[in-house]
């Protein structure tokens with residue numbers, strides 16, 4: 001077994017993940033039309049790297065992804081995994097099992113895996129080279145394409161033979177080698193053309209470069225000669241400089257010695273001169289001092305006489321000043337007394353002013369007070385006036401109410417009298433009757449009283465009983481009279497108009513009227529009160545205003561007198577101040593006078609002190625004068641000694657100076673010469689630097705190596721220049737350019753050699769591959785040729801078949817012709833064969849190939865479709881025979897073919913548009929049961 005299983009997901013109609021497990025021998029893949037059997041073949045081709053969409057029955061690669069059904073959505077990825085058994089290492093991998101996987105996304109991204117490791121398509125294809133498995137190999141024979149093996153062009157037909165001969169690998173390598181060879185030749189052509197161009201520049205630049213190299217050599221030689229000349233010049237200059245430096249050192253030493261001597265003499269002379277100068281200065285100073293002392297003495301004497309004169313003057317002045325002082329003091333005393341008197345009168349005047357001020361304040365306050373009172377009164381008048389207005393308004397309102405009320409009373413009274421039937425006449429009659437009867441009772445009672453008093457007067461008891469009885473009887477008579485009176489009274493009462501009670505009840509109309517009357521009275525009273533207040537206030541204000549007028553007049557008078565009094569006070573004060581100022585002035589004068597006197601006294605004292613001081617100064621001057629006279633004579637003596645010594649030294653100095661002048665001139669001359677030599681050396685260096693951009697100093701170590709003379713060197717130089725001139729124009733960069741071109745030239749040459757070597761290697765490899773391939777191909781071809789004939793006869797039950805090379809001399813390019821002659825028919829072109837004959841011939845070729853190189857597995861998709869019963873029988877026999885050694889998966893609708901299979905695999909479409917793999921058991925002897933009614937076995 002080679003094919004172990006295939007797992008399909010999202011590929012074409014396999015929407016769900018489906019696993020098909022294959023077994024050894026011949027397996028039949030069954031299922032109704034359109035259920036997806038061929039999709040399994042496509043899936044296997046696809047996973048093995050098929051790129052041609054046409055071969056996958058698709059327009060574009062994306063079409064292989066499950067496209068959806070009415071019930072299902074399309075998927076975005078298709079994935080197929082094929083697991084292969086590799087225990088015989090048919091595949092070049094040291095693994096017992098190999099899985100290859102391909103995945104495609106709807107966006108076009110595609111992935112390949114070998115054993116779950118991502119790989120490139122090329123690697124995946126290489127895995128199946130010469131195994132008989134592969135997109136163009138014979139392991140997969142598809143529905144309706146079997147006879148295409150025959151229809152293909154003779155050149156294309158050889159592919160099967162090549163695969164069987166296992167030369168595909170060689171072929172690919174050979175093609176690769178040829179491609180490389182072509183590339184190499186192309187490269188060689190390119191390199192050659194570049195090389196010839198580079199060679200031209202190489203030759204040209206080589207000549208130029210040689211010339212330039214000679215030119216550079218001449219240049220170098222010229223430089224070397226020039227350098228020697230310059231170095232010789234430098235040597236001469238350096239030697240001359242050295243010599244002069246030595247001479248200069250000697251001359252400088254001589255000069256310095258003379259300088260030193262002169263300095264020593266000078267120092268001595270200077271020292272003497274300094275001493276003489278100092279002494280002379282001292283002498284002059286002493287003389288000056290003596291002269292000064294003389295002058296000072298005279299001055300002091302005259303000062304003393306002057307001071308004495310001045311003292312006399314001051315004494316005289318002091319005497320007169322004392323008299324003046326007494327006069328001023330007396331005058332001050334007089335003035336002081338006057339001031340005291342004036343101050344007294346000022347005080348009196350001030351108290352009057354104060355008194356007047358108080359009066360002013362009093363009257364001003366009275367005016368204010370009275371004015372306030374007037375204003376208060378005026379406010380009272382105004383308030384009462386306002387009150388009167390208010391009350392009058394209320395009176396008006398009340399009068400109106402009263403008028404209305406009176407009208408109401410009259411109306412109600414009239415109505416009440418009418419309703420009560422009141423009559424004055426009747427009332428007067430009853431009243432008269434009442435009073436008459438009352439009088440009768442009073443009389444009767446008086447009669448009884450008289451009777452009773454009669455009894456008490458007599459004291460008689462007899463007949464009392466009768467009398468009391470008679471009295472009681474007469475009292476009942478009175479009772480009757482009282483009852484009559486009561487009756488009359490009741491009648492009288494009835495004449496009283498009762499509605500009047502309502503009138504005078506608290507809420508009655510009369511009561512209201514009385515209330516208003518009362519209020520009117522009260523308001524009238526209030527108005528009177530207010531008017532009285534207004535009159536009182538007005539009268540009071542009149543009298544108060546008069547008072548205010550009076551106060552104002554008095555106040556004016558007081559203010560006037562206040563001004564007058566103040567003026568008087570001011571004039572007294574002014575007088576006092578004036579007098580005080582006079583006193584102050586007198587005091588000042590007195591003070592100044594006294595101060596002057598004190599100063600004069602001080603000056604007098606100072607003068608006497610000064611006289612004493614000056615006299616003592618004159619004394620000390622006289623002493624100093626004597627000392628100086630002594631110093632003067634000592635100095636004069638020493639100076640004359642020193643002067644003699646200096647004359648001697650100056651003579652000596654003159655001689656030394658002459659010598660120094662000469663020595664200095666010599667030194668300067670030498671310095672000048674040295675400066676010139678240094679300038680020459682500097683120029684030499686500078687010129688060299690400018691000409692050669694190098695430092696001459698770097699060559700100085702060669703200075704003593706030069707043996708030639710300058711003349712010889714110059715001659716040499718002329719010869720070199722002559723040769724340089726003869727070279728003509730020179731490309732200075734030629735050697736560098738030549739080096740570059742040379743490098744490039746050599747590189748290209750190397751490349752050319754490498755390419756030539758590669759070409760010869762490739763040619764050799766190609767030849768070897770071709771040789772080997774040709775041998776393998778011929779062997780295989782021969783075997784297949786023989787097998788084909790035998791196989792054809794077996795399948796057709798006789799007849800003849802043949803394959804021939806179209807170009808036997810070029811076996812690797814030659815096409816393959818097929819000739820077939822079914823039994824009883826002439827050997828004719830295969831194009832004239834029937835459909836079934838073509839299929840059977842193709843199957844014969846296929847099996848002939850299997851015999852030489854059995855494919856590890858074979859997928860035959862309905863290749864038996866065109867065969868008749870007897871041919872199918874032979875085909876199946878053959879299949880079962882080959883099934884012993886190879887794995888066959890046969891898609892078929894033919895019952896005989898199914899019968900030849902050891903294993904049955906089923907594909908159904910339970911759900912419309914979605915393929916599903918179903919397991920099918922093989923029952924007893926050739927019995928097959930299937931869960932799907934669509935699957936069948938004849």
Ligand SMILES: Nc1ncnc2c1ncn2[C@@H]1O[C@H](COP(=O)(O)OP(=O)(O)OP(=O)(O)O)[C@@H](O)[C@H]1O
Pocket residue numbers: 011012013014031032033034035036037038039040063064065066067068913
């Ligand atoms: N991308 C796709 N998505 C969904 N279904 C697809 C896709 N491509 C093809 N099909 C379906 O697969 C079916 C064809 O399957 P297949 O050709 O394998 O059938 P079969 O079993 O070989 O049929 P027969 O026996 O007639 O040859 C068709 O119904 C087609 O619509």
